[in-house]
Amino acid sequence: MKISEHKKGVWAAIIAAATFGMMPLLSKLVMDNGFSVNTIVTYRYATAAIILFFMMLYKKASFKISGKQLLELCVLSVCYPSVTSLLMISYDYLSTGISTSIHFLYPIPVAFMMAFFFKEKVTIKIIIGILISACGVLLLGFNEDYELNPVGILIVLAAVLIYSIYLVMISQLSVRKLTGLSFSFYVLSIASIYSFIFGTIQGDLQFMNDSISLILVFMLSLVSTVISNIALVESVKRIGSTLTSVFGTTEPLIAVLLGLLINDEPFSIQIGLGMTLIFSAVLIIILRKEKRKNS
Numbered sequence: 001m002k003i004s005e006h007k008k009g010v011w012a013a014i015i016a017a018a019t020f021g022m023m024p025l026l027s028k029l030v031m032d033n034g035f036s037v038n039t040i041v042t043y044r045y046a047t048a049a050i051i052l053f054f055m056m057l058y059k060k061a062s063f064k065i066s067g068k069q070l071l072e073l074c075v076l077s078v079c080y081p082s083v084t085s086l087l088m089i090s091y092d093y094l095s096t097g098i099s100t101s102i103h104f105l106y107p108i109p110v111a112f113m114m115a116f117f118f119k120e121k122v123t124i125k126i127i128i129g130i131l132i133s134a135c136g137v138l139l140l141g142f143n144e145d146y147e148l149n150p151v152g153i154l155i156v157l158a159a160v161l162i163y164s165i166y167l168v169m170i171s172q173l174s175v176r177k178l179t180g181l182s183f184s185f186y187v188l189s190i191a192s193i194y195s196f197i198f199g200t201i202q203g204d205l206q207f208m209n210d211s212i213s214l215i216l217v218f219m220l221s222l223v224s225t226v227i228s229n230i231a232l233v234e235s236v237k238r239i240g241s242t243l244t245s246v247f248g249t250t251e252p253l254i255a256v257l258l259g260l261l262i263n264d265e266p267f268s269i270q271i272g273l274g275m276t277l278i279f280s281a282v283l284i285i286i287l288r289k290e291k292r293k294n295s
Helices: 005-020 023-031 037-058 067-090 096-103 107-118 124-141 150-172 180-202 211-248 251-262 269-294
Strands: none
Touching: 005 211, 023 037, 023 211, 037 067, 037 180, 037 211, 067 096, 067 150, 067 180, 096 150, 107 124, 107 150, 107 211, 124 211, 124 269, 150 211, 180 211
16 A cells, blocks of 8 residues: 555654654763763764665765756755753753744744745644643653753753754745755765864864763664754655654653653653653644545
8 A cells, every 4th residue: 555645754754753752861871971061962973875876876876966056055954953951051050941942842942934934824723732742841841849050041042943943944945955864965975064163163072982971872873863854854855844843852761661661760740741741742733634524
């Protein structure tokens, strides 16, 4: 039975969310071994770019892109290290749970930008789904005594805005015509150069010679970078930025589940309610499309 483009997009979004959701755990394990954020990010992007290079050779994929697409890719590649750096900086002002939760409110600005600038129709069910998922994400993150530092909030909101613009630009620029494999290769290659330059300026780049850390970085590059980015691009191309961003709110859900299973973190009613709300939001979006198709 032939799978529809919409279903392919939904599955791609779910895969992207699941693999991105593993990133906090893998990154923290490497950080615990004493490596800086810039070091981890540079190794992660460079390793992912190498993996993608050999994947393209194996598939005999074309490396050809236009000058316009190269310019667009250079702009989009700035988003990667920028979002990561801003989030890490925000941790100095807010708890990681609060920062991550605010970051995953990005479906709201994505939906607004697509509706306001590109006239994408946003139905009431999509709006309800976004609001429900946002509430679920907040419940997952705001599960402790916290103090909302205005500087930290502004920094993480800047990360939200940049990531939202990134998702919208993928669906609107000429690079949308590239395959997910080709797009991810160029974005991550350029992003690795950016992060290397930034880390050199910061002076905190380290040589990674620890075998365990190298294995973890390889897993981070393959699972939470290569697979996740290809899936993200394919999802945006098939179901659009708005729906992809809604499914993306399951990323912190995956992160929480991994924390419960691997790190033996405590489970609470609040966490359970947050998970339920996120699942409900995703089901609303899926059932909305299935109902429309069967009517």
